Amino acid sequence: xxxxxxxxxxxxxxxxxxxxxxxxxxxxxxxxxxxxxxxxxxxxxxxxxxxxxxxxxxxxxxxxxxxxxxxxxxxxxxxxxxxxxxxxx
Amino acid sequence: xxxxxxxxxxxxxxxxxxxxxxxxxxxxxxxxxxxxxxxxxxxxxxxxxxxxxxxxxxxxxxxxxxxxxxxxxxxxxxxxxxxxxxxxxxxxxxxxxxxxxxxxxxxxxxxxxxxxxxxxxxxxxxxxxxxxxxxxxxxxxxxxxxxxxxxxxxxxxxxxxxxxxxxxxxxxxxxxxxxxxxxxxxxxxxxxxxxxxxxxxxxxxxxxxxxxxxxxxxxxxxxxxxxxxxxxxxxxxxxxxxxxxxxxxxxxxxxxxxxxxxxxxxxxxxxxxxxxxxxxxxxxxxxxxxxxxxxxxxxxxxxxxxxxxxxxxxxxxxxxxxxxxxxxxxxxxxxxxxxxxxxxxxxxxxxxxxxxxxxxxxxxxxxxxxxxxxxxxxxxxxxxxxxxxxxxxxxxxxxxxxxxxxxxxxxxxxxxxxxxxxxxxxxxxxxxxxxxxxxxxxxxxxxxxxxxxxxxxxxxxxxxxxxxxxxxxxxxxxxxxxxxxxxxxxxxxxxxxxxxxxxxxxxxxxxxxxxxxxxxxxxxxxxxxxxxxxxxxxxxxxxxxxxxxxxxxxxxxxxxxxxxxxxxxxxxxxxxxxxxxxxxxxxxxxxxxxxxxxxxxxxxxxxx
Numbered sequence: 001x002x003x004x005x006x007x008x009x010x011x012x013x014x015x016x017x018x019x020x021x022x023x024x025x026x027x028x029x030x031x032x033x034x035x036x037x038x039x040x041x042x043x044x045x046x047x048x049x050x051x052x053x054x055x056x057x058x059x060x061x062x063x064x065x066x067x068x069x070x071x072x073x074x075x076x077x078x079x080x081x082x083x084x085x086x087x088x089x
Numbered sequence: 090x091x092x093x094x095x096x097x098x099x100x101x102x103x104x105x106x107x108x109x110x111x112x113x114x115x116x117x118x119x120x121x122x123x124x125x126x127x128x129x130x131x132x133x134x135x136x137x138x139x140x141x142x143x144x145x146x147x148x149x150x151x152x153x154x155x156x157x158x159x160x161x162x163x164x165x166x167x168x169x170x171x172x173x174x175x176x177x178x179x180x181x182x183x184x185x186x187x188x189x190x191x192x193x194x195x196x197x198x199x200x201x202x203x204x205x206x207x208x209x210x211x212x213x214x215x216x217x218x219x220x221x222x223x224x225x226x227x228x229x230x231x232x233x234x235x236x237x238x239x240x241x242x243x244x245x246x247x248x249x250x251x252x253x254x255x256x257x258x259x260x261x262x263x264x265x266x267x268x269x270x271x272x273x274x275x276x277x278x279x280x281x282x283x284x285x286x287x288x289x290x291x292x293x294x295x296x297x298x299x300x301x302x303x304x305x306x307x308x309x310x311x312x313x314x315x316x317x318x319x320x321x322x323x324x325x326x327x328x329x330x331x332x333x334x335x336x337x338x339x340x341x342x343x344x345x346x347x348x349x350x351x352x353x354x355x356x357x358x359x360x361x362x363x364x365x366x367x368x369x370x371x372x373x374x375x376x377x378x379x380x381x382x383x384x385x386x387x388x389x390x391x392x393x394x395x396x397x398x399x400x401x402x403x404x405x406x407x408x409x410x411x412x413x414x415x416x417x418x419x420x421x422x423x424x425x426x427x428x429x430x431x432x433x434x435x436x437x438x439x440x441x442x443x444x445x446x447x448x449x450x451x452x453x454x455x456x457x458x459x460x461x462x463x464x465x466x467x468x469x470x471x472x473x474x475x476x477x478x479x480x481x482x483x484x485x486x487x488x489x490x491x492x493x494x495x496x497x498x499x500x501x502x503x504x505x506x507x508x509x510x511x512x513x514x515x516x517x518x519x520x521x522x523x524x525x526x527x528x529x530x531x532x533x534x535x536x537x538x539x540x541x542x543x544x545x546x547x548x549x550x551x552x553x554x555x556x557x558x559x560x561x562x563x564x565x566x567x568x569x570x571x572x573x574x575x576x577x578x579x580x581x582x583x584x585x586x587x588x589x590x591x592x593x594x595x596x597x598x599x600x601x602x603x604x605x606x607x608x609x610x611x612x613x614x615x616x617x618x619x620x621x622x623x624x625x626x627x628x629x630x631x632x633x634x635x636x637x638x639x640x641x642x643x644x645x646x647x648x649x650x651x652x653x654x655x656x657x658x659x660x661x662x663x664x665x666x667x668x669x670x671x672x673x674x675x676x677x678x679x680x681x682x683x684x685x686x687x688x689x690x691x692x693x694x695x696x697x
């Protein structure tokens with residue numbers, strides 16, 4: 001793969017990963033907030049489920065999403081760097 | 090002097106240093122607790138617990154003093170991701186979060202949770218959208234980045250001017266939070282407390298700029314975490330028999346709901362956002378803790394969430410910290426840590442509020458005609474009272490008035506814990522507020538020096554650091570003078586600041602980093618439009634005598650119009666310069682040295 005192709009691919013994948021993670025997290029948070037009153041009928045660890053998700057569950061999901069994003073983006077960056085060094089060699 | 094990137098290795102002894110500092114603080118807590126049991130006067134306990142940490146912050150800032158430009162503005166780019174995460178989380182939540190968010194959660198229960206969620210998602214958004222690219226750019230301030238991206242002095246000056254209102258609002262809010270707490274426990278007037286705290290904050294920002302702000306702010310975070318964590322864990326053991334408050338506070342809900350119904354706290358009606366948001370003065374909880382959308386409706390809650398997400402993501406004080414880590418990857422990782430730390434705080438706040446509400450209502454239901462001990466203490470300080478409004482001789486839940494920002498301090502009192510726990514909670518809040526305030530102060534001062542004075546005064550007569558010292562000193566004095574004559578509501582000031590930052594900077598940053606066709610004209614029009622919408626909202630709100638009540642909605646409208654104006658300005662205005670295009674492409678390569686450092690090295694090379 002040539003360097004411009006490698007760069008384009010990296011940029012495309014960066015955009016897709018970023019947009020998917022961010023839009024996914026925002027939609028999940030808003031969706032869960034809005035359906036919380038319905039979820040409150042169910043219980044979890046002595047909490048009403050809707051309240052639990054808004055007060056804790058969503059945070060755990062955001063933390064997991066953030067670290068997964070960091071890991072995947074690092075991998076994308078590394079692949080680009082390796083591709084570039086191969087081209088140079 | 091700019092160092093090559095391979096020499097940007099974090100200090101390997103940082104863990105040991107912070108271990109020693111944490112041990113010193115824990116020892117201080119134990120000493121104060123022992124002194125209390127031995128009968129020492131409360132005043133001396135307060136001196137020890139509140140003033141010694143202040144001295145610690147200043148000593149650490151002094152130890153981190155520097156005259157090196159690179160150290161002063163970006164801490165030498167040697168801050169490990171975890172430590173940057175500490176400070177990012179501290180700045181995002183701040184003393185306003187520590188005191189006002191816990192109180193808001195007490196008063197609004199479920200309805201307040203959008204604020205905490207927005208901090209976490211906002212920091213995540215900044216990590217995805219902005220910070221690794223700002224790290225690659227290497228600019229010392231946010232306006233410098235915009236100036237470099239568009240090769241424009243006018244964009245840089247304009248961004249710096251527009252950065253001042255939101256950051257200054259947060260600065261005065263944090264300054265007020267810390268000084269009110271100091272005045273509450275120490276025999277100082279509010280004015281003296283304010284000047285003392287302002288001097289500490291200014292000293293932190295002046296000694297070593299970003300370097301001292303970072304190392305002192307990390308201690309603020311640790312003090313804040315211990316300050317809220319220890320008393321809360323003790324309360325959790327007393328109430329639920331387990332030292333894991335966040336996991337077990339659900340057990341209190343049946344008794345909390347029971348108490349709320351006994352004390353007449355029935356389901357609330359949805360109110361307009363401005364009225365639903367609790368005021369700083371003592372007010373009564375008007376809704377059951379668990380009721381979803383009781384006072385803030387679903388639309389307002391989503392608007393508040395989105396406004397704070399874009400506000401947090403584009404907050405200049407957070408983005409100014411984008412150059413401090415050794416690499417783009419580390420910068421991204423520090424965003425992950427910040428999300429983790431701010432989430433832990435946001436998960437803790439409703440837990441604190443639930444315990445406080447349960448304990449207070451329990452005492453109220455059982456006390457009969459005699460007032461509980463904590464209520465007498467609140468009465469004495471003007472932070473709370475009961476008023477038998479209907480004259481039936483008993484006190485209902487809606488007749489207990491507590492100051493919103495005092496809930497964190499009320500919890501240890503309501504749980505009958507030793508005074509040291511209340512002081513610990515206060516010291517934690519002060520630590521966080523001081524760390525956040527010094528960051529805001531450095532952000533404004535640094536930007537005014539770098540992006541206004543240095544650009545306007547091209548003679549170069551004043552050294553860069555002197556300009557920064559003068560600007561930081563002047564901003565600190567201005568904030569102090571403002572607070573001596575004006576009063577602000579922490580929560581409203583913080584929401585307004587995030588709303589201003591979101592409307593002004595979020596669209597311009599997204600377009601500048603992610604759209605190669607975005608031009609200088611587009612940036613000017615975008616920032617101007619977003620800011621103008623917010624000013625208009627504040628002005629109309631002011632004329633109507635209600636203040637900028639719909640700040641979240643105005644911010645979202647402002648951000649949308651700003652993005653549209655930016656796109657239109659870029660499409661219909663003059664095209665891109667080739668320098669802008671190459672800068673944009675360079676920004677997208679995560680590897681290698683920061684663009685700014687590379688340029689500085691090239692400038693310095695011929696003279697070597």
